[in-house]
Amino acid sequence: MEYFTKEGSWENKLNPERVKIVLNACVSELSVRYHAADKKWIAVYLSTQNKGDKLLYQIADKPEGPWSEPMVLGMTVPEVDPQSNLYDKGNFCYAGKEHIEFSRNKNLVVTYVCNSAEDFQNKTSFIRRNLFLYRPVVREVGY
DSSP: OOEEBTTSOEESSOOTTTBOOOOOOOOSOOEEEEETTTTEEEEEEEOSSTTTOEEEEEEESSTTSOBOOOEEEEEEOGGGOTTSTTOOTTEEEEEEEEOTTTOBTTEEEEEEEEEEOSOTTSTTOHHHHOTTTTSOEEEEEEO
């Protein structure tokens, strides 16, 4: 494992004071993939705002950046959209990722996962009544 430093070099020993944060998405899961046709790196992740209501992406020429500002992939996340029949107030979504092996041209195949903050022990909770939660959701979306 190597770490990119604030000075612009790669080191194989971790020194937290010297490590440069190149993509400040603040998420636990994301994907970073190279798109050879565009000669660009694309990072895909789910927003940490509003219970994960948007898939976001950023573009860079090199993995160490600089990265573009976050842009919204053209879709809403219905599980956290109050206008959707998949919505519940306890829902939240995370783990947005691209799967480049299925993506073509300017269409990305992405996944995310949703869960519920409701008490699972409650036999009438949303998550127990709606088995679509806590399973990966697959979408194709243009960028």
